[in-house]
Amino acid sequence: MNAKDSEKVFLENVQGLLDQGAENLESQTERRLEEIRAGALIAVDERHPRFFFPRRWVLAGSFAMATLAAAALLFFLYPSTATLPTGDLEDLEIITSRERLDIYQNLDFYRWLGSQDNHVRPNGKGV
């Protein structure tokens, strides 16, 4: 029998003796262990608040709040000084208006029509 086999046999014997010791506890100890187990099972219900509000949620919420606070701080410390181009705003008005766009395609015609209106009264007669 080599050293490895010898150690294996030794450990098997040790396991057997330890198991025997654990199986042959005093009845008083066994009863006490059962009571302890029953008490631990009652404590299962105490863990539920942790289940609904786990620590990682608190961590995630804290991280989100910290990011928002940092963004707000940067915004107030370094406000943007660039002015918006007015032309762009006019374009925006055109795009968002409910008017049909084909009116701008005949802009020359309407300009001419407007100049004619300056000389013509509503009754069709000139100034």
Next chain:
Amino acid sequence: MESTLDSKEILNRFLAEVERRAFQMAKFATRNRDEALDLVQEAMLQFVRRYSIRPREEWSVLFYRVLRSRITDWYRRTFVRRKILTWLGRPGEEDSEDPLQRMPDTGNPNPSDHILRQEKRGALEKAIRALPLRQQQAFLLRAWEGMDLKQTAFIMKCSEGSVKTHYSRAVHTLRGLLEGIRS
């Protein structure tokens, strides 16, 4: 409701599986039945509250990690208490003999074989109690609980190299002390 009952029953079975071994481990460390029962109680409560929501396959390692932690805390407290008592001139408590060793087992058909095994068991338990705490834990977790190196290192909160060292020293010491158990 049914799933809660099922999970409680699964937990009950798991605790019933580990409670005797846990008690024996705690008793090897404390050499005192009541202290060992208190440690098992603390470990079970802490395990149930903190880790019973984890997957079933992780329970064994987590339970023994909690138990080891409780035992180590107890060991530190006792060490300090003994130091103070020694300093005050009052000797610590003597190791008491396990009454179980003296109890007759009427169910065994071969009394001489039983006595031999009981003697061996007594010698083994005495030798394990005499081991340093870290060696004791490494040996019991590896040789008795069948934990692998990684699991034992996780439970003992140390490196795998340390586990190897503690375990091999424990085996070497025990084999030297327990020649009779080999046969």
